[in-house]
Amino acid sequence: MKRRQLITAGSAAALAACAPKPQGATSNGRQRFQWKMVTSWPPNFPGLGTGVVRLADMLDKASGGRLAVKIYAGNELVPPFEVFDAVSRGTAEMGHSGAYYWKGKSEAAPFFCAVPFGLNAQEMNGWLYHGGGLELWRELYAKFDLVPFPCGNTGVQMAGWFNREITSVDDLKGLKMRIPGLGGEVMARLGVVPVNIPGGEIFTSLQQGAIDAAEWVGPYNDLAFGLYRAAKYCYYPGWQEPGPTLECMVNKSAYESLPDDLKAILDACCRAINDDMLAEYTARNQDAFKQLVETHKVEFRRLPDTVLAALREQAEIVLIELAAKDAFAKRVYDSFVAFREQVRAWSAVSEVPNFQSR
Numbered sequence: 001m002k003r004r005q006l007i008t009a010g011s012a013a014a015l016a017a018c019a020p021k022p023q024g025a026t027s028n029g030r031q032r033f034q035w036k037m038v039t040s041w042p043p044n045f046p047g048l049g050t051g052v053v054r055l056a057d058m059l060d061k062a063s064g065g066r067l068a069v070k071i072y073a074g075n076e077l078v079p080p081f082e083v084f085d086a087v088s089r090g091t092a093e094m095g096h097s098g099a100y101y102w103k104g105k106s107e108a109a110p111f112f113c114a115v116p117f118g119l120n121a122q123e124m125n126g127w128l129y130h131g132g133g134l135e136l137w138r139e140l141y142a143k144f145d146l147v148p149f150p151c152g153n154t155g156v157q158m159a160g161w162f163n164r165e166i167t168s169v170d171d172l173k174g175l176k177m178r179i180p181g182l183g184g185e186v187m188a189r190l191g192v193v194p195v196n197i198p199g200g201e202i203f204t205s206l207q208q209g210a211i212d213a214a215e216w217v218g219p220y221n222d223l224a225f226g227l228y229r230a231a232k233y234c235y236y237p238g239w240q241e242p243g244p245t246l247e248c249m250v251n252k253s254a255y256e257s258l259p260d261d262l263k264a265i266l267d268a269c270c271r272a273i274n275d276d277m278l279a280e281y282t283a284r285n286q287d288a289f290k291q292l293v294e295t296h297k298v299e300f301r302r303l304p305d306t307v308l309a310a311l312r313e314q315a316e317i318v319l320i321e322l323a324a325k326d327a328f329a330k331r332v333y334d335s336f337v338a339f340r341e342q343v344r345a346w347s348a349v350s351e352v353p354n355f356q357s358r
């Protein structure tokens with residue numbers, strides 16, 4: 001094909017993609033939508049990818065085939081970290097990812113997924129659905145022609161896999177650790193050298209000594225990657241990701257082209273997956289945890305209180321600095337922190353003592 005033909009074909013495809021239209025009709029003559037959904041996950045990746053498959057299946061069934069979604073795993077249509085731009089442009093009508101990957105778009109983005117010492121899954125739902133969080137999220141994403149929906153949660157993660165014992169803050173100095181995002185920034189202030197490498201490269205890097213430690217997700221995903229064969233200790237709690245919310249984002253004009261019943265179905269299915277993914281992680285994490293302890297003899301250790309206190313102190317500074325960078329981030333920070341302080345007081349007399357009494 002000649003260069004000009006290539007450009008023409010490419011432009012036509014891009015134009016078609018930018019103008020989401022109903023494609024065809026069902027047997028009773030109602031409009032049928034055939035959408036593309038790009039994700040940041042490997043195909044059928046346990047928890048995140050399987051949740052996306054269930055979302056597409058649920059949308060198809062609930063809509064009687066009127067909203068059919070074809071899933072593209074990371075790199076199948078666009079690279080994992082280009083999901084936001086692809087849906088914003090309309091290359092795909094939908095995407096599934098985590099808002100903390102979009103800090104480059106807005107300093108406020110991580111609050112809608114996870115920030116260090118932030119909210120757990122239950123609290124994230126409280127803040128997003130009934131505490132003003134989702135309104136702020138929609139306001140931010142509207143600037144990018146996107147409509148976000150909470151759509152999954154892993155629950156609290158693990159602090160990570162370490163090849164050295166951590167008994168004090170000094171043990172962190174010079175440690176080369178795979179820990180992306182704000183967690184990495186916090187660690188850096190205590191002397192850690194944070195690196196960001198894709199999930200698929202963690203095992204080899206850790207085993208070959210290119211890194212000394214790595215955080216990934218938790219037992220369910222970490223067992224699947226075999227991380228217990230590359231590091232001796234698994235530390236908890238996952239202070240860096242206490243309950244990350246995953247997102248389904250929809251191109252704004254594609255969303256607006258839907259009739260009201262399909263909009264309601266989309267909202268209901270995202271809510272259902274938001275719940276269901278957490279249920280999957282809760283069930284599979286405990287199975288995997290048992291296997292790691294009993295079969296693979298992994299030592300799970302709690303980070304010392306002195307280390308957690310130092311991390312928390314630095315995390316607060318990182319968040320305050322982030323909020324100072326732009327006015328919208330400050331609004332989100334204020335809303336998030338006010339909710340966190342109130343929910344902490346409530347949890348202290350509800351969830352925490354109830355859990356301890358079991």
Ligand code: CA
Nearest residue numbers: 215216217241
């Ligand atoms: Ca993680």
